[in-house]
Amino acid sequence: MKIAVLSGKGGTGKTTVSTNLAKIMNWNYVDCDVEEPNGFIFLKPKVIKTEEVKIPVPKIDEEKCINCNKCVAACQFNALAGTKTDIILFEKLCHGCGACTLVCPVNAITEEGRTIGKIDIGEAEAIKCMRGILDIGEPMAPPIIKRLKELVDDSPTIIDCSPGSSCSVVSAIDGVDVAVLVTEATPFGLHDLKIAVELVRQMNIPFGIIVNRADEEHDLITRYCEEEKINLLGKIPYDKKAAVLYSKGKLLVEDKEYNDRFKEIGEKILEVKACS
Amino acid sequence: MQLVIISGKGGTGKTTVAASFAYLSDKSIKVDCDVDASNLHIILGGEDIEKRSYIGAKLAHIDMNKCIKCGECEKVCRFDAIADFKIDSLKCEGCGACKIVCPKGAISLEDEITGETILTQTQRGLLSRAEMVIGAEGSGKLVTQVRKNAMAHKKEDEWVIMDGTPGIGCAVMASITGCDAALIVVEPTQSGINDFERVYSLTKHFNIKAFACINKYDINEEMSIEIEKICQREGIELLGKIPFDPCVKMAANELKPIVSYEKSKAAKEIINIWNKFKNKYEEE
Numbered sequence: 001m002k003i004a005v006l007s008g009k010g011g012t013g014k015t016t017v018s019t020n021l022a023k024i025m026n027w028n029y030v031d032c033d034v035e036e037p038n039g040f041i042f043l044k045p046k047v048i049k050t051e052e053v054k055i056p057v058p059k060i061d062e063e064k065c066i067n068c069n070k071c072v073a074a075c076q077f078n079a080l081a082g083t084k085t086d087i088i089l090f091e092k093l094c095h096g097c098g099a100c101t102l103v104c105p106v107n108a109i110t111e112e113g114r115t116i117g118k119i120d121i122g123e124a125e126a127i128k129c130m131r132g133i134l135d136i137g138e139p140m141a142p143p144i145i146k147r148l149k150e151l152v153d154d155s156p157t158i159i160d161c162s163p164g165s166s167c168s169v170v171s172a173i174d175g176v177d178v179a180v181l182v183t184e185a186t187p188f189g190l191h192d193l194k195i196a197v198e199l200v201r202q203m204n205i206p207f208g209i210i211v212n213r214a215d216e217e218h219d220l221i222t223r224y225c226e227e228e229k230i231n232l233l234g235k236i237p238y239d240k241k242a243a244v245l246y247s248k249g250k251l252l253v254e255d256k257e258y259n260d261r262f263k264e265i266g267e268k269i270l271e272v273k274a275c276s
Numbered sequence: 277m278q279l280v281i282i283s284g285k286g287g288t289g290k291t292t293v294a295a296s297f298a299y300l301s302d303k304s305i306k307v308d309c310d311v312d313a314s315n316l317h318i319i320l321g322g323e324d325i326e327k328r329s330y331i332g333a334k335l336a337h338i339d340m341n342k343c344i345k346c347g348e349c350e351k352v353c354r355f356d357a358i359a360d361f362k363i364d365s366l367k368c369e370g371c372g373a374c375k376i377v378c379p380k381g382a383i384s385l386e387d388e389i390t391g392e393t394i395l396t397q398t399q400r401g402l403l404s405r406a407e408m409v410i411g412a413e414g415s416g417k418l419v420t421q422v423r424k425n426a427m428a429h430k431k432e433d434e435w436v437i438m439d440g441t442p443g444i445g446c447a448v449m450a451s452i453t454g455c456d457a458a459l460i461v462v463e464p465t466q467s468g469i470n471d472f473e474r475v476y477s478l479t480k481h482f483n484i485k486a487f488a489c490i491n492k493y494d495i496n497e498e499m500s501i502e503i504e505k506i507c508q509r510e511g512i513e514l515l516g517k518i519p520f521d522p523c524v525k526m527a528a529n530e531l532k533p534i535v536s537y538e539k540s541k542a543a544k545e546i547i548n549i550w551n552k553f554k555n556k557y558e559e560e
Binding site for chain 2: 008035162
């Protein structure tokens with residue numbers, strides 16, 4: 001079983017929720033927020049293995065190339081440009097789709113791997129942890145997320161997604177059993193939450209909502225959940241104690257009160273799965 | 277002068293600072309580069325005066341009348357976007373490899389609307405923003421379009437104030453390329469420092485002058501000192517330290533920029549930061 005934690009926007013407490021749930025439920029943890037993976041700061045696993053993530057990019061054999069420019073025409077991402085004498089590759093624009101190799105009439109194009117980031121695999125006691133890290137200056141996160149997902153086995157796993165609702169999030173939540181949407185009880189939180197709700201509904205993933213930094217006075221999220229008949233999985237109260245633990249890179253479940261809360265939330269998530 | 281406000285990650289107070297700057301600078305055009313979940317218009321208010329569909333990608337389409345179900349397209353697709361002779365629009369990158377291998381010419385690439393660009397007239401000037409179609413590809417390209425729209429409407433003496441995108445990927449790169457300065461908002465936490473270092477490397481990579489400010493500096497003063505040390509070591513000018521202030525949350529709930537609250541201590545510091553920045557560039 002796989003649970004994805006997402007948020008519509010960053011800073012809502014997605015990593016807090018996923019790392020604490022992983023700890024309390026004793027589930028494996030995968031950080032798919034490859035632009036800013038922060039989960040390891042809290043779970044502190046010992047990294048035992050690292051692998052590079054590569055995407056295939058074309059390599060053009062100039063001897064064989066007849067400069068017909070068919071590859072340039074086929075490339076939808078403008079990663080290839082033809083000059084009078086040869087073909088130039090802009091490697092960061094290349095999605096590694098292989099279309100250029102398919103159209104080359106003289107088989108002048110082969111592919112070679114280009115590193116765009118890496119994956120760390122580690123252990124924090126019984127919890128297996130993985131994270132992807134996108135190299136600085138690289139634009140494309142989805143290939144790293146895809147590789148991470150290939151490495152996930154059948155054991156119960158929490159997947160920490162990237163913020164937003166773009167292609168990276170789609171890659172991260174593809175095939176998960178339950179989605180947990182983390183939000184704040186502010187009008188901004190609600191605005192961004194609605195975007196995330198639309199995404200999981202579109203992908204037919206059962207889901208529930210956790211309100212972070214909850215504030216009883218302004219609980220517009222509870223009202224929204226009631227109106228939309230969405231499972232409210234729990235609330236994490238707004239508290240300076242939490243902010244201080246977080247700032248030091250500590251898990252909230254080290255505190256008894258939060259420990260109980262996360263236990264309850266974990267049980268509710270399993271109910272969402274059972275009822276879907 | 278083009279200034280982008282970035283943070284490495286969302287939730288550090290980037291929009292709080294950007295909305296305040298946007299509010300304080302009446303001679304500027306505002307840009308919300310967060311096309312995934314734009315929020316600046318919620319604070320600045322105003323009226324949408326122009327909306328345009330944005331075609332940012334292509335999508336494969338299979339003509340079932342021509343398809344002979346040979347499965348070549350599925351085999352060649354590297355994005356697992358084809359199953360049972362159907363295209364999954366969320367996974368298709370529009371590369372056209374399937375079209376190339378189809379023996380019957382049953383596949384075509386069609387323009388895909390990936391978002392909508394919007395111009396909003398606020399009381400403090402024009403705001404260029406966008407709403408991306410959920411799950412769409414190419415948010416970086418949409419950011420570039422939002423910036424182009426702003427440049428097309430910018431008056432000569434106006435500055436461009438941009439609320440950047442979170443992260444360090446394609447959308448952020450599109451937010452910061454060609455800017456004169458970037459203000460990085462950092463929070464004094466372990467992960468905040470991590471994000472700060474990564475996003476600073478990105479500004480270095482693109483050769484953009486970086487400034488920093490610490491938000492909620494007093495929730496962990498040790499970490500704040502840590503950040504000051506990084507700034508000193510890297511030669512990043514620290515423009516200010518914003519204190520934790522419950523007024524910020526209240527302002528968010530009331531959908532107003534924090535700088536419109538005269539008594540707020542966070543507002544005072546943000547105004548200081550803005551003045552420091554403005555003086556620096558107005559002299560030039």
